[in-house]
Amino acid sequence: VVKQGTESEEAPLERRIRPTMREVAALSSTSIKTVSRVINNEPGVSDDLVQRVLAAARALNYQPDLTASSLRRSDRKTRTIGLLLENVANPFSSALHRAIEDIARARGVVVFAGSVDEDAARETELAHAFLSRRVDGLIIVPAGGDQSYLAEAARRGTPIVFADRKPRFIDADSVVTDNTAGAQQAVSHLIHQGHRRIAFLGDLSTISTAQERYLGYQAALGQARVKIESHLVFRDLNTADAAQSVVTALLEVAEPPTAIFASQNLVTVGALRALRNVGKHRTIAVVGFDDLPFIDLLDPGVTLAVQDVVGMGSMAAELLFRRLDGHTGPTEQHVLPVELRLGGSGEIAGPYL
Amino acid sequence: VVKQGTESEEAPLERRIRPTMREVAALSSTSIKTVSRVINNEPGVSDDLVQRVLAAARALNYQPDLTASSLRRSDRKTRTIGLLLENVANPFSSALHRAIEDIARARGVVVFAGSVDEDAARETELAHAFLSRRVDGLIIVPAGGDQSYLAEAARRGTPIVFADRKPRFIDADSVVTDNTAGAQQAVSHLIHQGHRRIAFLGDLSTISTAQERYLGYQAALGQARVKIESHLVFRDLNTADAAQSVVTALLEVAEPPTAIFASQNLVTVGALRALRNVGKHRTIAVVGFDDLPFIDLLDPGVTLAVQDVVGMGSMAAELLFRRLDGHTGPTEQHVLPVELRLGGSGEIAGPYL
DNA sequence: CTGAAAGCGCTTACAG
DNA sequence: CTGAAAGCGCTTACAG
Numbered sequence: 001v002v003k004q005g006t007e008s009e010e011a012p013l014e015r016r017i018r019p020t021m022r023e024v025a026a027l028s029s030t031s032i033k034t035v036s037r038v039i040n041n042e043p044g045v046s047d048d049l050v051q052r053v054l055a056a057a058r059a060l061n062y063q064p065d066l067t068a069s070s071l072r073r074s075d076r077k078t079r080t081i082g083l084l085l086e087n088v089a090n091p092f093s094s095a096l097h098r099a100i101e102d103i104a105r106a107r108g109v110v111v112f113a114g115s116v117d118e119d120a121a122r123e124t125e126l127a128h129a130f131l132s133r134r135v136d137g138l139i140i141v142p143a144g145g146d147q148s149y150l151a152e153a154a155r156r157g158t159p160i161v162f163a164d165r166k167p168r169f170i171d172a173d174s175v176v177t178d179n180t181a182g183a184q185q186a187v188s189h190l191i192h193q194g195h196r197r198i199a200f201l202g203d204l205s206t207i208s209t210a211q212e213r214y215l216g217y218q219a220a221l222g223q224a225r226v227k228i229e230s231h232l233v234f235r236d237l238n239t240a241d242a243a244q245s246v247v248t249a250l251l252e253v254a255e256p257p258t259a260i261f262a263s264q265n266l267v268t269v270g271a272l273r274a275l276r277n278v279g280k281h282r283t284i285a286v287v288g289f290d291d292l293p294f295i296d297l298l299d300p301g302v303t304l305a306v307q308d309v310v311g312m313g314s315m316a317a318e319l320l321f322r323r324l325d326g327h328t329g330p331t332e333q334h335v336l337p338v339e340l341r342l343g344g345s346g347e348i349a350g351p352y353l
Numbered sequence: 354v355v356k357q358g359t360e361s362e363e364a365p366l367e368r369r370i371r372p373t374m375r376e377v378a379a380l381s382s383t384s385i386k387t388v389s390r391v392i393n394n395e396p397g398v399s400d401d402l403v404q405r406v407l408a409a410a411r412a413l414n415y416q417p418d419l420t421a422s423s424l425r426r427s428d429r430k431t432r433t434i435g436l437l438l439e440n441v442a443n444p445f446s447s448a449l450h451r452a453i454e455d456i457a458r459a460r461g462v463v464v465f466a467g468s469v470d471e472d473a474a475r476e477t478e479l480a481h482a483f484l485s486r487r488v489d490g491l492i493i494v495p496a497g498g499d500q501s502y503l504a505e506a507a508r509r510g511t512p513i514v515f516a517d518r519k520p521r522f523i524d525a526d527s528v529v530t531d532n533t534a535g536a537q538q539a540v541s542h543l544i545h546q547g548h549r550r551i552a553f554l555g556d557l558s559t560i561s562t563a564q565e566r567y568l569g570y571q572a573a574l575g576q577a578r579v580k581i582e583s584h585l586v587f588r589d590l591n592t593a594d595a596a597q598s599v600v601t602a603l604l605e606v607a608e609p610p611t612a613i614f615a616s617q618n619l620v621t622v623g624a625l626r627a628l629r630n631v632g633k634h635r636t637i638a639v640v641g642f643d644d645l646p647f648i649d650l651l652d653p654g655v656t657l658a659v660q661d662v663v664g665m666g667s668m669a670a671e672l673l674f675r676r677l678d679g680h681t682g683p684t685e686q687h688v689l690p691v692e693l694r695l696g697g698s699g700e701i702a703g704p705y706l
Numbered sequence: 707c708t709g710a711a712a713g714c715g716c717t718t719a720c721a722g
Numbered sequence: 723c724t725g726a727a728a729g730c731g732c733t734t735a736c737a738g
Contacts, residue, residue, distance in 0.1 A: 068715035421731035
């Protein structure tokens with residue numbers, strides 16, 4: 001359905017021109033330097049002139065041009081940062097985005113956001129798109145295996161902070177989750193519930209966090225002296241559909257798993273769908289990595305190893321702004337703990353209890 | 354846990370300076386005008402000079418400054434747009450964001466995003482923050498009741514498109530959902546399943562879409578000659594918790610509803626939580642407005658009136674870029690239909706079947 | 707095919 | 723307290 005509005009009239013040409021400080025100066029019979037002082041609240045302008053300039057600015061509806069001011073200003077700040085996420089529509093990414101926005105907002109800084117889609121080429125493309133628009137800093141969830149392309153920008157004074165995943169081939173601030181310990185904790189929990197045949201459903205193995213979560217799986221099994229069974233290990237699953245297919249097939253094999261560790265939010269969803277389709281969601285245990293929105297509505301509830309996404313975003317933003325405020329200390333690598341949130345699905349008893 | 358990296362050495366001063374066209378020109382023994390031509394792929398430069406300039410640019414790792422170029426360029430384009438969402442972390446908002454990003458990406462345009470949080474002051478603040486950074490256009494999900502503050506910017510040539518909610522006191526392009534028809538369809542569906550006492554759970558009544566959905570509720574009941582019972586109507590619920598409290602209390606009254614129409618995603622979640630807590634999720638019917646991520650995992654499934662969020666975002670972005678490409682036709686108001694997606698909760702039979 | 711001069715809208719670094 | 727001149731990093735509008 002389309003409705004068309006009234007014919008848009010061409011406004012008189014003079015109204016279409018954005019007034020500059022020059023026009024404000026002319027209207028208030030002063031210099032643009034004085035207008036600049038008034039607009040920027042600099043002290044030392046007589047009350048009379050301040051009033052005249054403000055009146056002229058209001059009359060013309062003057063709106064300062066921050067891009068021009070930052071070009072000339074000695075600090076060259078645009079009060080803008082760039083944020084590279086996996087996908088702005090992913091719940092993990094968007095929660096991170098919001099946490100960062102809140103810190104930036106308090107400082108009058110606005111945020112460019114973009115989706116990298118696990119594509120290294122897209123990562124460099126987006127980073128350069130933001131850098132060429134002279135963002136004051138970047139917060140990046142890296143996808144590629146080499147972030148050395150950012151060394152030059154960092155050296156030239158653009159602070160860069162990595163979130164969720166550590167960068168490679170560059171020394172920089174980062175805030176990540178302890179993925180290995182989190183995964184180990186999740187899988188150990190399943191072992192303590194009496195499980196031995198525990199399937200691993202992993203994300204793309206090019207992603208460092210996927211690697212680390214697999215290491216945690218190995219460590220938990222190793223500690224319990226349970227041998228890894230290769231037919232239970234699936235990697236490179238990056239959609240719910242892929243995970244669902246794998247789990248559906250896995251339930252049909254000779255020695256199916258009694259428990260599943262799903263190492264990422266979409267993978268957990270796929271696994272839960274597969275189990276529910278065949279009515280095994282009350283018999284096969286599941287622990288997932290990452291939180292899922294409104295997951296408390298499920299019955300049984302889902303046991304999840306959840307990251308502190310808000311803490312990660314806030315800390316990444318704070319690190320960035322500390323550098324922008326002039327901090328020049330050594331780079332910091334922060335690691336946040338995972339919380340295992342019991343929900344029911346992870347407490348389904350296994351055969352060895 | 355914090356680990357500190359190696360002490361960051363101060364790079365030699367010359368390395369910290371961002372090379373400009375002037376430096377590239379000096380190194381390649383030509384003028385900055387010629388460098389500009391080469392960097393912008395303008396024709397009419399001799400092969401020899403092109404090679405010399407490119408070599409110099411590479412040697413210095415020259416990165417063009419788009420903010421400076423847009424300041425001088427006659428089209429004044431920054432290849433940047435601003436997006437005002439209700440909340441970047443809300444699933445509806447972030448899906449809209451992604452759809453818009455995809456259209457912008459194809460044109461080399463990057464996106465500023467910000468959360469308005471249903472706050473009119475925040476809306477104007479964000480819009481001005483983006484405008485002062487000279488975005489080429491704005492896409493806005495408005496929160497306030499008056500968007501006339503944008504008229505001046507529109508007149509000066511910044512196209513503005515409204516999404517999800519129509520603007521007030523300004524003539525502009527918009528893409529919204531047919532909320533009234535969608536709500537009417539949802540409530541009629543409940544009536545057809547045999548319900549008469551149908552509760553209405555509404556979002557903040559300052560929001561136009563909340564108003565429209567209430568109109569749809571009224572229309573459906575009116576058409577079926579069912580009287581509206583005021584003790585079943587709740588408005589101004591804007592969190593899941595508020596909705597949960599209301600439904601919990603409502604189940605205790607003398608004449609409780611046999612069905613619930615929840616007019617927004619978070620409100621639906623609150624209603625479902627309340628019903629599940631008391632084990633009435635298989636006896637009281639529910640239809641919700643807006644999609645919910647991974648809702649198919651629920652049993653019974655949830656019947657939802659879902660909007661075409663991707664279509665809304667794409668269309669809003671296309672309208673914006675059409676204006677940026679010079680289209681000057683009358684404003685267009687697009688209205689997208691709602692799809693009622695049956696899930697089970699909405700098909701629970703009522704007493705009048 | 708190439709380049710010197712001017713200027714986008716501001717702030718800096720002065721001088722008075 | 724006020725303002726004229728220069729310049730941020732580019733592109734425009736010329737001229738040769």
